[in-house]
Amino acid sequence: MHLTHMVWLAVALPVAGFLVNGALALWRPQAKTAVSVVGAGVLLAAFVVALGVFAGLSNDPSQAPVIVRLWSWLPVGRLKVDFAFQVDQLAAVMLLIVTGVSSLIHLFSIGYMREDPGYARYFSYLNLFVVFMLVLVLGSNFPVLFIGWEGVGLCSYLLIGFWFSDKVNADAGKKAFIMNRIGDFGFLVATFFIWRAFGNLDFAYVSEHAATTLAPGGAVVTAITLFLFLGCTGKSAQIPLYTWLPDAMAGPTPVSALIHAATMVTAGVYLVARTNVLFAMAPVSSAVVAGIGAVTALFAATIGLRQYDIKKVLAYSTVSQLGYMFLGAGTGAYASGIFHLATHAFFKALLFLGSGNVIHAMHQAYHATHSHEDAQDMRNMGGLRQYTPVTFWLMLIATLAIAGIPPFAGFFSKDEILAAAFARGADAPVYYVFYGMGVLAALLTAFYMARLMAMTFFGENRTGERERAHLHEAPWIMTGPLVVLGVLSVIGGAINLPPFIGGHAALEHWLEPVLEPGLRFSHLAMPTGSAEYVLVGAAVAIGVIGLWLGFRVTLGRSIPVARAAPPDRGFARVLSRKYYVDELYDALVVRPLVWLSRVVLWRGVDQRVVDGAAVNGAAVVSRLAGGGLRLLQTGQVGVYVVLFLVGAVWILRAVMR
Amino acid sequence: MPENTFLGPSLALSAILFSLGVAGVLLRRNAIVLFMCVELMLNAVNLAFIALAQFHGAGGQIMVLFVMTVAAAEAAVGLAIILAIFRHTQSVDLQNINLLRG
Amino acid sequence: MTRLDLSTPLGLTLALLPEIVLSAWALVVLLVVSWRHRSAEDSRLAGWLSFAGVAVSAAALAALWVNGVTSDGLAQMVALDPFRYGVAAVALLSAGATILLSLGYLERERLLAPEYYPLVLLATAGMMFLGGAEDLIVLFLGLELMSVSVYVLAGFNRANAFSAEAALKYFLIGAFASGFLLYGIALVYGATGTTNLSLGGAQLAGKPLGLMASLGLGLLLIGFGFKVAAVPFHMWAPDVYDGSPTPVTGFMATGVKAAAFAALVRVLMETFPAAASTWQPIVAGLAIASMVLGNLVALTQRSIKRLLAYSSIAHAGYLLAAVWPGTPVGAGAVLLYLVAYSLTTLAAFGLLAWLGRNGERDVTLNDIAGLAATRPGIAFGLTVCMLSLLGFPGTFGFIGKWYIISALVAEGQYALPVIVVLTSVVSAGYYLPIVMAMYMRPAPSADRYSAVRLAPTAAGAIAVAVAAVLLFGVWPAGVLDLAGQSGRTLTQTGVPIAGP
């Protein structure tokens, strides 16, 4: 099959899945077997197609992107936006990650969502998500990418609010959508800037002509990239738009794994890589990207230290890890960013699915005893490794990966990013600060992950006497995908083994054709020799210390169950309340805006001023004036004569002027 | 052209009479008196016509005859109307006649 | 074009045929009713006889008009031009409709004095003379003939105190205003040495207006201001319209107004074209005051009849705005608007006459609530009338307003048209509630309107009028042409030729 056919087939398969499952959701919601077969089947097929695309591309000697024009979408004069897909090295990598991880998570969901009445609806949403995610990574121009960009946001909204009867869930979905929309505003404005500057919105055109069209470091390219990055902060949950992601944990756990860890939230990193040439031409923007990334990595990690909901910890961890990716991208190490994106997809999906297994077990236990305890609160767990051993071992692998312990996948990718930041410090010292923050965040990462593992799997079990008997490992359909992800978390680093341990940076070379325009502007001299070894050693040491501290501190004292736990005090309280950022946004933005709309604009301007004073006022004034003039009409002939004479005098004076 | 036409004084007198009529209409409240004042105005105009007719031929004089006829007709109709209203209100004081207003 | 030799008795007779027919007919009817004046039967006989008179007069008028009769040389006393024919047509239309509307009304109101009809005929003859007057004497006589007849008609319901009061007020102030008009005539006569309008115009042309002529002009404007019910000479109108029998109100609002406007236009355009700069501001002032006051006060009225009275003041304002340019287009606009307004107003007052139940003077908005549900025909007719008065497209009223605006804009005048349309918007504030009451509010009871029975004559007249309002609203070309031609001829007769 030719590459072009494979590309549209990769998208068409989940489209078909969405349509079938959507129809089933409306009319045959109980046909769960059919839903499972269709829902997961199309994804597996899409993954096979993606492999074919990858193979086809690697066999293509020209290395040029393959553009598949499906139809002309927005042709208006000079503007020619085609609904077109572009397959190049970057898109192929993303295609593999998306279809691969999605397939696994679809399989997992078959077990996890088995009992849910909205099973078919769930799979139709999930299929739809994959459609949009693929459109996002395959789109050949900004508007088509934006279809996917917003589409995944929509699916995220639908899936976060999947159990919509609970207001909290519906609120979380809405919050995610609106926060994302703030980012989308940035994306749109960036698109307008690009249109004004280039007169074209195709990625290929922009990459090719950026160097000749824009002045490096100029205002225009800086504006474009900053607005693009605003879009990224929304989609990829960076400061200041990150607050939706922890709330998004209200959705089913596989959704958190797929959308809010492995794929959608990395779209921002993908976008930066996709437009690398623009960012490379805008050093200020790049520094902002790196800075925001570093700050977010550190900031989110601190919050992660003090969360008790197992998914919230992972959520802040995701925010933090996304910060790393942006640190890499902002540093100019786009390949490293993508590399971390890939490894993170493996280990974080694993962590989420593992936590899903844990929650599944906890939920089953509480359900069996009709207890209303919180199945996600780690204070109610403890010692679970006896009950869910497979999950425990797999999550341990993922923990080591995220903590940056060699030879697990996360070690290589995180190390590359930190090394790049350090290297960039040579010509822009501020990057040393970023590097420092990154290192500190790595320490915290190891710490909170150790805390998570310790609270969940080690120590005494705190679930409850009766419930304990009901704690079971998940069925094979759920553990199976975890095993695959576990393997990938171990060996994932192999896709971009650095030279110093004998690798040849395969991913970096693979991505070269895409990243080359950017690299022309910001070449990065990576540290070599002893400096490199020192950096690597330090990173490993930091990871080990963090893990050790984490286990030590957590297991060193007894943990009360959630119900009986005393409230946090002091800085711990600030951390557990997430620095009060949500409250701050509510007080500074949401409430004033609603107040402005309701009290000032609607009741004030609209009802009082425009309608009351002007419109109805005109009517009232007319009526009053009429009423006043009417008073002259007394019925008295005398008055009439007087008025007559007044008029007569006026006329006679007027004629004699 | 007649030598001594008294045009100026005639017109002045006419104007004074007219004004007296207007003033009467303005000041009096009795319907009959009011009507008499209107008649005074008409006759003031007649005087003017007569005075002017000295220069401009018979038109003015003819007009005077017509005006007198019309005034008579008006008087007939007017008095009948005043009579009709008197039946309702037992008064010809215009201050009492204000059923219609507003 | 046929030219009549006015020096022969035959020529003169032919030239005045419609008026002569009507006057003579009135006398005949008077004679008839002098021995048949007791029963409803008699009243009906007189009515139909009078209607026949109107028809014959209209036929005579049509003969003159169709043949395009003009005078050979200067018309001395009565004009021979389409403008006169147009105005006469409006007067006859008004009279015919009034007679048809009155036929059943008088019986219902127990006003079985058949003298009513000859009075209508005489008033109509007066209107025709007034509208066609080419001489101030004729003008005055026509005016008085009309006025005196209408004084009586206004007070025709003698038993009713309101009617009597209306007649008294109309009469007293009317006579008072006649005095001013007459004084104006005297001064114009003094200044020009003639009572002929065109000759007077020739005398005044090309030099500044003297004191006497100025005062004459002013006094004439005062007199006409009263007749057309322009603010501030309007005070009588609401009371008189309100108190008079409803068909008479319709007659006053249309025929009287039309004739007075025609005379005003003629005087201003034939005698005082040179003094336009003097009278235009006054006319504009009167127009604005009328439009503003009429519409604003109408907003506050509860009685529909009184509301229409104030609205007629507003319409006088619109018409005065059309007088302002003093151009043929303006004269055409006046004429067309008069036709449109007359048709609409007659239909409206006709419907109103039938909605007022016996003995109940005021018809308020509450009294027509929910009318449409049971009497869709009446509701539809009244709606069309209201929309036409509002000047809504698709009705004749719109064409009239369009013409007025056009005439003003053609002279570079923008303020007046803007006031015309803005006050029209205000007028929607009282026309629409009438429509609203009929269609959008529930009737107090299901059989509330079952007693409303339109006499066939009235129904026929109203139906024709409503149909005409709609027809001319959509297909105005013919009447526009006629009005335009009539307006143009007005100035042509003003060309001075050797005097007598």
Next chain:
Amino acid sequence: MTSFLDSIGYGRWILHVLLLLPVVGVVPVLLGREAWAKWTALVVTLAEFVLSVGLWWSLIPGLGDMQLVTNAVWIREWGIAYRVGIDGISMVMVLLTTSLMPLSVLASWRYITSRERGFYALMLTLLTGLLGVFIALDMFLFYVFFEVMLIPMYFIIGVWGGTNRLYAAIKFFIYTMAGSLLMLVAIVALVWRVRAVTGQMSFSYSYLLEHASAAGAAAPWLFAAFALAFAIKVPIFPFHTWLPDAHVEAPTAGSVLLASVMLKIGTYGFLRFAVPFFPQVALSPAVSRLMVALAVIGIIYGALVALVQPDFKKLVAYSSVSHLGFVMLGIWGMTLQSVQGALMVMISHGFSTGALFLLIGMLYERRHTRLIADYGGLARVVPVFSLILTLVALSSIGLPGLNGFVGEFLVLLGSFAAYPWATGIATTGVIFAAAYLLWAIQRLIYNRLDDRENEHLRDLSFRELAVLVPLVVGIVWLGLYPRPVLTRMEPASRKFVEAVMPGSTPAATLGATAAIPGSGR
């Protein structure tokens, strides 16, 4: 298709038939039985739609001029004629109108229970009025249609409306009339000024357009009068307050037509008359700044006020203010992209807002309340309804891939070059749109189902689906494949932009239209 249409002489009679058929249809509606009225109306409107579809193929591709023009003398003396014709823009507006009309009739099926004959007669009259506005090429004719359609709508609101319908109806009427009467003065003034220069009196659109420069010093005033009339119709802030009242009180069909078609007449008026007649005024810095500012205010203000509405219909009404702001911005963006975008917003808004009104109308028929607070958790009871509501809301939010996005994106993209700041601020409208609609959706169909009365709502009936599905199809189709519509409008849009701003679109850009074999003829 084209040859078939030619063979039946389609182009010669279609516009007249479109105008006449509804009026003729009024007769059987009024004379027939009460129960037949809706069927007659449905048949007539469907026939109208079917007939109008041929217009799609009857324009010459790439030609921006008026086509299918008829010219029959009406009032010779005044240069008034029955002049009709269409170009790409009006063709699309006509199709929008004819396609929404049968749906509105169907939506009234059970909603209107009293005086049905009157209602459907008025609907048909309204159809003629709406179509007339879009195809009239004579200013007099245009004005007549522009005003005449007020009457049916006035009655539809006033007779079949909600509790406060009298106030809403009269407000709607007087407000709209106030603007249009001033425009009437301006039209007459323009005609006379042209006559003063050329010596010929004509109300012909094309003639006036050719000689509009004769307006001279009066041009600003004339433009102001035109602009006011259309601004009220659009409505632009601060002339918008009639809209929420009218929408809330009107029956469903009234709201749909009001929002989907009547508001577009305002923007159409700007595109067709106000701007092309007086380009120097319209594009003068002061005026364009003012209009752009008002457009942006409308976008933001409408969205913010919509956010806090307790009544869903009112919310949608204010959202219209916001959407129409995009149209105004697009018109003043004055690039091909922004103008095309403005037209797309007009169409999209017609579909999505029409659908929103239909949906809330369907809820209202079941529960007799429009207050958002009275609902909640409906997705569990009425899933199909909820699905369609969500989809339509997303289209209104401007989700790419659905129709709403296409127009807004093009407007903003095209306007950005000329007004970067204003466009940037306008772009925040996408955030607020998401906020007010998603919040409302959440309170309607998500959250807990806590009102017992909502537990047994019926899901959509077959008839209701028949109303909504065409709109949903349109929403998706226009979102994914708007090209046929865009290409059909482009020549006319190009003509507009080039006429108003000569030299703004280089000839090289003509490629887009030339390069569309296979579409069109």
